[in-house]
Amino acid sequence: MTDIQILPPQSFSPQVPPLAPKEQFNADATYTAKPWTLIWWRFRKHKLAVVSLVFMAILAFLAVFADVMSPYTPNTISRLNTFAPPTVVRIFHEGKLHRPFIYPMKRARDIETARVVYQEDRSKVLPIQFFVSGETYNLLGLVETDLHFFGIDDNRQQINILGTDSLGRDLFTRLLYGARVTLSAGLIGVAFSFVLGLALGAISGYYGGWLDSMIQRLMEFIRSIPTIPLWMGLAAALPIAWDPLFVYVLITIILSLIGWTHLARVVRGRFLSLKSEDYVLAARLAGASEYRIVTRHMLPAMTSYIIAAVTLAIPEMILGETALSFLGLGLRPPVVSWGVLLQDAQNLRTISLAPWLLAPGVAVILVVLAFNFIGDGLRDAADPYGQ
Numbered sequence: 001m002t003d004i005q006i007l008p009p010q011s012f013s014p015q016v017p018p019l020a021p022k023e024q025f026n027a028d029a030t031y032t033a034k035p036w037t038l039i040w041w042r043f044r045k046h047k048l049a050v051v052s053l054v055f056m057a058i059l060a061f062l063a064v065f066a067d068v069m070s071p072y073t074p075n076t077i078s079r080l081n082t083f084a085p086p087t088v089v090r091i092f093h094e095g096k097l098h099r100p101f102i103y104p105m106k107r108a109r110d111i112e113t114a115r116v117v118y119q120e121d122r123s124k125v126l127p128i129q130f131f132v133s134g135e136t137y138n139l140l141g142l143v144e145t146d147l148h149f150f151g152i153d154d155n156r157q158q159i160n161i162l163g164t165d166s167l168g169r170d171l172f173t174r175l176l177y178g179a180r181v182t183l184s185a186g187l188i189g190v191a192f193s194f195v196l197g198l199a200l201g202a203i204s205g206y207y208g209g210w211l212d213s214m215i216q217r218l219m220e221f222i223r224s225i226p227t228i229p230l231w232m233g234l235a236a237a238l239p240i241a242w243d244p245l246f247v248y249v250l251i252t253i254i255l256s257l258i259g260w261t262h263l264a265r266v267v268r269g270r271f272l273s274l275k276s277e278d279y280v281l282a283a284r285l286a287g288a289s290e291y292r293i294v295t296r297h298m299l300p301a302m303t304s305y306i307i308a309a310v311t312l313a314i315p316e317m318i319l320g321e322t323a324l325s326f327l328g329l330g331l332r333p334p335v336v337s338w339g340v341l342l343q344d345a346q347n348l349r350t351i352s353l354a355p356w357l358l359a360p361g362v363a364v365i366l367v368v369l370a371f372n373f374i375g376d377g378l379r380d381a382a383d384p385y386g387q
Contacts, residue, residue, distance in 0.1 A: 042381035049377025052370035059367070063179035067137045070173035071151040071159055074336050076135060078158060078168035080107065083354045084118055086163040093125055100128045104157045115353075126152045128159065163356035165344050171359060174336050178360060181337040183367070185252050186317035192256030193317075194310055197263030202294060204264065205271025212268075219261045227258070231324055244335040251330055255320055263309045270302040277301075304382040311375025315368040322364050338364055 044050060062069050087102050103120040110117050132151040139145050152159050162171040204215040234254070238247060274280060275298070283293050299306075324330030325339025326346075333340060338360040344350060345357040 039378075039381045043377050046373075046377035046380060048373040052373040052377075055366070056370050056374065059179060060183070062176050063183060064140075066173075066176035066180060067139055068147060069149045070170070070176050071134060071148050072170045072173045073135050073137055074169065074174045074177040075334065076169060076173075078164065081105075081158055081160070081164050081168040082166055083116070084158070084160055084164040084168070085354075086356055087158075087160045088120075089128065089161070098125065098127070101125045102128065102152065102159055104154070126154055126157060126159075129153060162359050163354065165354075165357060166350075171341075171356060174341055175338070175360060175363060177336045178338045178341050179363070181248065181331065181335060182318055182321055182339070182364075185248070185255070185321045185337070186314045189252045189255040189259065189317040189321075190310060190313045192253065193260035193263060193313060196256070196260035197309075198267055198306070200260070201264035201267025202271055202299075205268035206275055206290075206294060206298075208272075215264070215268075219264060222258060223261050225258075231327075231330070240332075244332065248331055248335060251321065251324070255317055259313060259317060259320075263306075263313060266305055266309050267302070270305055271298060274298045274301055304379045307382050308375055308379040311371055311378060315371045318364065318367060318371075322360075 084105060087105070089100050089102060091098055091100055093101065103122050104124055104126055105118045106121050108117050108119055109115070128150055129152060130150050132148055132153070133146045134148040134151055136144060136146045150159070158164075158170065160170050160172065162175060164170060165174075200215050204212045238250075280293060280297055283297050288296075321330055321337065322339035322342065325332075325337050326342045328343065331337050331340055341357075341360040345361070350357060
């Protein structure tokens with residue numbers, strides 16, 4: 001008989017495994033995170049998209065609070081500062097460090113060309129003040145106030161960061177006010193076209209048959225309409241006496257009615273391929289309603305495609321409004337938009353004398369690039385097959 005050795009009780013104590021490494025905890029977090037959390041984690045890896053998102057957030061803030069952030073009102077005229085160059089903000093005067101300041105500008109005549117030129121008077125320093133009193137305005141159309149984020153105390157001088165136009169109006173102020181109209185026209189137009197394109201594209205791709213044929217013929221008819229002759233006819237038909245705000249709303253609606261076809265085609269093509277998938281058939285056999293099948297199973301599967309289409313549609317709307325207003329077929333003064341501001345830069349002589357009038361065009365380019373980068377980042381982050 002084999003001897004049985006009895007071990008002391010402490011020999012049976014289980015050994016505690018070492019703590020899991022930090023990488024394993026991070027991996028476990030990805031399995032338990034919500035879908036929108038995963039999208040945000042992937043989006044943060046796209047550096048250009050993050051920078052573009054920050055840029056658009058700052059621009060949106062400046063546009064919403066343009067009354068406060070701008071030193072003047074958009075229609076303030078200064079006859080003695082026509083085509084004034086951008087004011088240079090400095091911090092050194094005679095080799096000494098100062099708070100941010102500007103030098104006053106003096107008008108003079110060029111002896112050879114007799115053209116008005118501006119020269120800095122370096123004998124005087126005008127410190128830039130923050131939260132100063134200026135022209136009265138209605139903050140967000142509600143509260144009357146005269147508080148401006150920055151300015152100078154001397155009423156005889158102006159601070160024009162981006163220069164002035166032919167009437168002496170501050171271009172920086174008008175650029176911020178124009179951002180309101182241009183960006184909102186793009187966003188509101190895309191919102192309308194998004195609803196139309198998503199609804200009609202889903203109906204066309206999911207049901208097919210005569211509904212699909214009718215919607216496709218409608219889309220082909222809209223896409224076949226020449227854009228420029230259409231806008232020329234609308235510009236001639238719209239009475240000049242109409243309220244500019246009503247014209248703005250009308251142009252936004254027309255842009256959305258024309259721009260929904262691309263998204264509808266994308267949605268229709270995806271629905272045609274998704275409605276025969278196994279999980280869609282399983283949901284239909286399980287008794288799920290068509291609304292639940294579309295909203296819970298098919299639309300989430302094409303989130304990346306929808307995001308890409310929408311983010312590409314916003315720059316198209318912005319470019320459309322800018323081009324039409326630049327040609328005089330869209331918004332008209334006194335409405336301030338980036339396209340209206342670019343009307344001042346239509347001739348070569350003006351551009352050669354005041355190249356800063358092209359600043360709204362630079363703003364359009366930056367916004368379009370920012371939306372494209374954000375769209376790329378969101379599309380890659382929302383791709384369920386992405387890494």
